[in-house]
Amino acid sequence: MGKQEKIRVSAGEDLLAFIPHIVGYWPENSVVCIGMGGKALRATMRLDLPPSGTVDLDGFARVAAVQLASDLQADGCLIALFAGEDWTEPDNFPLRDLHEALQRAFAAEGLPVRDSWYVGSGHWRSVECSNPSCCPWPGRSNSTITGSFVNAEFVFRGSAVEENPRERIPKMTAVTDRAFAGKVEALRPALADGLAGTALAVNQAAVTLGAWERSLAHWPEHPDAGMSAFLAASLGNTSMRDAVMVSLADTPELALAGLFDMGFLESATARPVVPPNWFGGNQAEDYEVFLSGGRQGGVGGLSDPLDLDACGAAATFSDILLGGSAVGGGAAHPRAARPNWERMDRAEELLLFLAGSLQGPAKAPVLCLLGWIQWCRGRGTWAGTYFQASQGCQPGYKLAYLLERLLDTGFVAAWAKDQRTAWPGYRRDEFEEEAA
Incomplete structure (x- = not known):
């Protein structure tokens, strides 16, 4: 079989549909960071959200940034925050302090945050977008993620989103x-x-x-x-x-x-x-x-x-x-x-x-x-x-x-941080995405 064409990610719901297929499950209470090399998506990293009341958010963000920065070909990143509640009030961003800490940490590592999204229990939205015609409150339905072209393409290529490891193992x-x-x-x-x-x-x-x-x-x-x-x-x-x-x-x-x-x-x-x-x-x-x-x-x-x-x-x-x-x-x-x-x-x-x-x-x-x-x-x-x-x-x-x-x-593990040595399950040709 010849190499399949790369899936092109051109909208927020496309990128968010990409995440559960790469991670293997729908993230909950998670920070997902994706390295970017030019327009190409590179390494993906998922971390549990720090516990509520965590004081050292800068330390948490620094760990995330240092790990993603080990990919020397990355020059930027994308962030998705998966939380348990929708963001319903424009002036009350539930994870504002964490998001700002992540922006500072990634910028310090030479990986400026190019875009970020907040995914709640039923709706998602771009963190930076304030245009109600694009991102109405409390956001767009999460069904637009599961119904996106990218999700359909992954399913067509044999990928499945399964249960969380804590349930599956x-x-x-x-x-x-x-x-x-x-x-x-x-x-x-x-x-x-x-x-x-x-x-x-x-x-x-x-x-x-x-x-x-x-x-x-x-x-x-x-x-x-x-x-x-x-x-x-x-x-x-x-x-x-x-x-x-x-x-x-x-x-x-x-x-x-x-x-x-x-x-x-x-x-x-x-x-x-x-x-x-x-x-x-x-x-x-x-x-x-x-x-x-x-x-x-x-x-x-x-x-x-x-x-x-x-x-x-x-x-x-x-x-x-x-x-x-x-x-x-x-x-x-x-x-x-x-x-x-x-x-x-x-x-x-x-x-x-x-x-x-x-x-x-x-x-x-x-x-x-x-x-x-x-x-x-x-x-x-x-x-x-x-x-x-x-x-x-x-x-x-x-x-x-x-x-x-x-x-x-x-x-x-160092093997996981280098595409030349990484597990092939994370770098199969059909899953090498590219932003449009």
């Missing part, structure tokens, strides 16, 4: 097959106990990453209860969990090399734990056979980290965990240029399946990894909701807590 991760989840939970504790003392043994780490690799390579074939229980149990060790994250974004070989380069790997264990029934029920299967791919159906292909060129692997490992944001570079400290987004998209589906097979504290790391994928994509609301859900399953789950704090400070 609990449904997406809920247990639907309780019998299967019961089998997983029956197997998981023993596997977790077996991995507790050997998770970072060199052969155990290779087997664990191989299990994840097999499950990813065979997706959309669902792992059985034994494999699902093993994958869930493997996330109990935090270093191994981090290695799984790196493996999902890049390769298991890099994950092993990173563990080795950081000095985390330990001597081989005599009997590595393997997923039940992986080798026809033979728990004593020699891991060397598995690593060499010598048994039909095995994964194979994972190298001994001692044979890998591990120079700089620790820096790349850390860079991936921080969404491409670690300090480094150069031959001695290679940077993770971009993740393998196709792998991460499949990993998301696998993790959603696992989340729907688990309950209680064992579900926390899976939800956290789903949030991390969304954070790497630059989808803060999705990420934050997953991090909160993770902590709901296991209060104080540390990685989810730390990543949520990063979100709260406005820290955005």
Whole structure:
């Protein structure tokens, strides 16, 4: 299929129709900022409105402006304020102080606000327009947004506006097959106990990453209860969990090399734990056979980290965990240029399946990894909701807590701030808009 023509945005309702399709849902109590490069629309950022009574609106606005200014090709911006009430009185702009703070902050970053809109519960209007023939009070009906040409064009091209992540994620991760989840939970504790003392043994780490690799390579074939229980149990060790994250974004070989380069790997264990029934029920299967791919159906292909060129692997490992944001570079400290987004998209589906097979504290790391994928994509609301859900399953789950704090400070994964490395779901050709 040839590249589709860009949709041209020429009116306020067109631009406002663009927002829910890019964000994925109709924003509520939100500030949406869109970078502009000439007439072209660039990065889109959504933030929760600051709580009523917030004193430091300039600080809030500064965080928004600095993040959008990381796109060096942007030279201006657009702002849409989605609030819970209509703006009914011309002299009583409900978000005046916030709007003025945003104007100052974006101007200071070289991104002057070219236009802005206020979207209430039933009506929208341009903030700057006082012409009653163009913007009658309390504004134009929100139905003009959903009925616009741009919205129709997005729908025609297959885009859909769905529920808010706070409503969707609990449904997406809920247990639907309780019998299967019961089998997983029956197997998981023993596997977790077996991995507790050997998770970072060199052969155990290779087997664990191989299990994840097999499950990813065979997706959309669902792992059985034994494999699902093993994958869930493997996330109990935090270093191994981090290695799984790196493996999902890049390769298991890099994950092993990173563990080795950081000095985390330990001597081989005599009997590595393997997923039940992986080798026809033979728990004593020699891991060397598995690593060499010598048994039909095995994964194979994972190298001994001692044979890998591990120079700089620790820096790349850390860079991936921080969404491409670690300090480094150069031959001695290679940077993770971009993740393998196709792998991460499949990993998301696998993790959603696992989340729907688990309950209680064992579900926390899976939800956290789903949030991390969304954070790497630059989808803060999705990420934050997953991090909160993770902590709901296991209060104080540390990685989810730390990543949520990063979100709260406005820290955005570097991959998401550069169009050359950003998730393709945010820069598909048919969604590259251009203002007329």
